[in-house]
Amino acid sequence: MLLRIFAIFAIVASAIAGCSKLTAANYQQVKAGMDIQQVHDILGEPTECILIDETKQCVWGDSHKNIKIAFVNNKATLTAQTNIQ
Numbered sequence: 001m002l003l004r005i006f007a008i009f010a011i012v013a014s015a016i017a018g019c020s021k022l023t024a025a026n027y028q029q030v031k032a033g034m035d036i037q038q039v040h041d042i043l044g045e046p047t048e049c050i051l052i053d054e055t056k057q058c059v060w061g062d063s064h065k066n067i068k069i070a071f072v073n074n075k076a077t078l079t080a081q082t083n084i085q
Contacts, residue, residue, distance in 0.1 A: 021042070021043050021044045021060070022043070022060060022061050022065060022066070022067060022084055023084065023085070024081075024084050024085055026042050026043055026067075027067055027079070027081050027084050029042050030042060030043070030067075030069065030076060030079055031076065032075075032076055032077055032078075032079075033075055033076065034075065034076045035074050035075055035076075036056075036058075036071055036074045036075075036076075039058075039069060039071075039076055043060045043067060044060070046058035046059060046060050047059050047060055047061060047062070047066075054072055054073070055070050055071065055072055055077075056070070056071040056072075056074075057069075057070050057071075058070075058071065061082075063082075064082070064083060065082060065083040065084065066081065066082050066083075066084075067079070067080075067081045067084060068080045068081070068082075
């Protein structure tokens, strides 16, 4: 039972830690031309990425609070955010 409680706590803690990178300060650090690894260093691993033609579109967060970045040739080109403070 104690192990189960610890496992649940670990999952919740990691989810909260992942969201903590979704800040205005981190969003402002992301600049056009950064490579994908530089963006990952700032924001962590994306929640989801899709490839459309030559463009990789990645999202950090969910439908209520997110950062979206488009990459062409592994370089950031367009950025957008929703409810990032």
